[in-house]
Amino acid sequence: MKFHFQSWNDTIVAQVTPNGIGAIGIIRISGVLAFPLVNTLFQSKNIEQLPSHSLHIGFLKYNSEVIDQVVLSLYRAPHSYTGEDVIEISCHGSHYILERVILILIELGCRLAKPGEFTQRAFLNNKLNLAEAESVADLIDSNTKASATAALNTLRGGFKSVLNNLREQLLTFSALLELELDFAEEDVEFADRSRLDSLIFDSIVQVSALCASFKYGNVIKNGIQTAIIGAPNAGKSTLLNTLLNENRAIVSNIPGTTRDTIEEVLNIDGILFRLIDTAGLRLHSKDEIENLGIERSLDKMQSADLIVYLFDVNEFLPYNLKLIVDEFTTKSFNFLLVGNKIDLIDRSHESDFKDFDNIIFISAKDKINIEDLRKQLIKLAIGGEIKTESTIITNVRHFEALNSLFNVLQEVLNGLRNKLTSDLIALHIRECLHYLGLITGEVTTEDQLDYIFSKFCIGK
Ligand SMILES: Nc1nc2c(ncn2[C@@H]2O[C@H](COP(=O)(O)OP(=O)(O)OP(=O)(O)O)[C@@H](O)[C@H]2O)c(=O)[nH]1
Ligand SMILES: [Mg+2]
Numbered sequence: 001m002k003f004h005f006q007s008w009n010d011t012i013v014a015q016v017t018p019n020g021i022g023a024i025g026i027i028r029i030s031g032v033l034a035f036p037l038v039n040t041l042f043q044s045k046n047i048e049q050l051p052s053h054s055l056h057i058g059f060l061k062y063n064s065e066v067i068d069q070v071v072l073s074l075y076r077a078p079h080s081y082t083g084e085d086v087i088e089i090s091c092h093g094s095h096y097i098l099e100r101v102i103l104i105l106i107e108l109g110c111r112l113a114k115p116g117e118f119t120q121r122a123f124l125n126n127k128l129n130l131a132e133a134e135s136v137a138d139l140i141d142s143n144t145k146a147s148a149t150a151a152l153n154t155l156r157g158g159f160k161s162v163l164n165n166l167r168e169q170l171l172t173f174s175a176l177l178e179l180e181l182d183f184a185e186e187d188v189e190f191a192d193r194s195r196l197d198s199l200i201f202d203s204i205v206q207v208s209a210l211c212a213s214f215k216y217g218n219v220i221k222n223g224i225q226t227a228i229i230g231a232p233n234a235g236k237s238t239l240l241n242t243l244l245n246e247n248r249a250i251v252s253n254i255p256g257t258t259r260d261t262i263e264e265v266l267n268i269d270g271i272l273f274r275l276i277d278t279a280g281l282r283l284h285s286k287d288e289i290e291n292l293g294i295e296r297s298l299d300k301m302q303s304a305d306l307i308v309y310l311f312d313v314n315e316f317l318p319y320n321l322k323l324i325v326d327e328f329t330t331k332s333f334n335f336l337l338v339g340n341k342i343d344l345i346d347r348s349h350e351s352d353f354k355d356f357d358n359i360i361f362i363s364a365k366d367k368i369n370i371e372d373l374r375k376q377l378i379k380l381a382i383g384g385e386i387k388t389e390s391t392i393i394t395n396v397r398h399f400e401a402l403n404s405l406f407n408v409l410q411e412v413l414n415g416l417r418n419k420l421t422s423d424l425i426a427l428h429i430r431e432c433l434h435y436l437g438l439i440t441g442e443v444t445t446e447d448q449l450d451y452i453f454s455k456f457c458i459g460k
Helices: 034-041 095-107 117-124 130-141 145-155 158-185 193-222 236-244 288-303 318-330 347-353 370-382 396-417 422-440 446-454
Strands: 011-015 024-030 054-062 065-075 086-092 110-112 224-230 262-268 271-277 306-312 335-340 359-361
Touching (some): 011 095, 011 117, 024 034, 024 095, 034 054, 034 086, 065 095, 117 130, 130 145, 130 158, 130 396, 130 422, 145 158, 145 193, 158 193, 158 422, 193 271, 193 370, 193 396, 224 288, 224 370, 236 262, 236 335, 306 318, 306 370, 318 335, 318 347, 335 347, 335 370, 396 422
Parallel strands (some): 224 271, 224 306, 335 359
Antiparallel strands (some): 011 024, 024 086, 054 065, 065 086, 262 271
């Protein structure tokens, strides 16, 4: 369902800058009452006749109370973020002033905006499609270059053009299909059936690439849980400190030093690794607290996206490492073997472990090969370099819709190859268009929209 400009009777207001003291705080008002209401408060000139996209300095006054000297930014419908009349008031960033202005505007007839309501109106007024609106929230949430670039790419229409392309392919397909239905009456074999086949095949390739990109998208958006696991004294806490470049965890030569898990975030080339230093694993500790720590280590290991298995190359036997690798492989864990303390040995000792894949040798203490380790972590997390310029799916909702689309496209292809009747194939194509519409917001219900926008922050 689409509304037209200014179809709401209520005018919404919210602070768009974060709470707290700053030089400037901005309040946004959107709706039919924006201009008349702000006009009653603005002393310096009558803003009703002023043009869109203009700035005006002056005093806000309510009854006899002078509230602040402010700058108004005026945007007239439909040329605004929401598509409605919008005014942004830049006040001095005092909590008192901002609250006072908002309360006055509410007293005069505005309503406090719900989370994401400005963007929801932008969507309902066709300023953005749903995927683009969601990327606004992702952009605000992003805290690395990679996640910001991916969100910005969606917002700038990268995803939209991929979806439009798919839609066009499907529409061309159904046009060809109808042509075939027309000819069927005359019992003429449709000449270019292989074109239908290749159209659907191309769509499947595109959709499966988008689905595959979700793995990276998820990593970009949520980071990667990385558990550092190993025997007591292997040097796990030392490694955590070295990677973070600070003395975060206690290090000592007493086995069993780390009791509870320690979690810190490390940014490697724009990817967030949520590093977890754990209590060293050993079978029979008499210490009850250490045993609790070991239980936590095992839990973290199960739920991690990536395990860094650290061992002391001077003490650990290849035979034992093999047992660990077998266990990890059976459980399909994503892991990296890291032999530590190479500063203490003759490096030829590394050759004892030459039969293992996914292994590197470092000294956590003397910072040897740490750059290599960082590169390996990136490689295991995302399987190479991230190309954030290409379209990457970061949103679970989009991923699910694309997955369903992928399945229906497969059915279409099978149908074509097994000579399913054209009217049945046409039904599947309609289903495909439905899933595309779920992403862009053409077939979402109001409840779904409320849910999606409720995850935004207030003021956006
Ligand atoms: N020579 C050398 N010593 C290291 C290296 N890494 C760690 N150590 C030493 O090994 C000892 C144990 O280090 P930790 O980092 O506390 O080991 P851990 O794996 O966290 O141990 P637990 O917390 O008990 O499980 C300390 O004395 C460290 O200084 C290294 O690369 N080379
Ligand atoms: Mg430790």
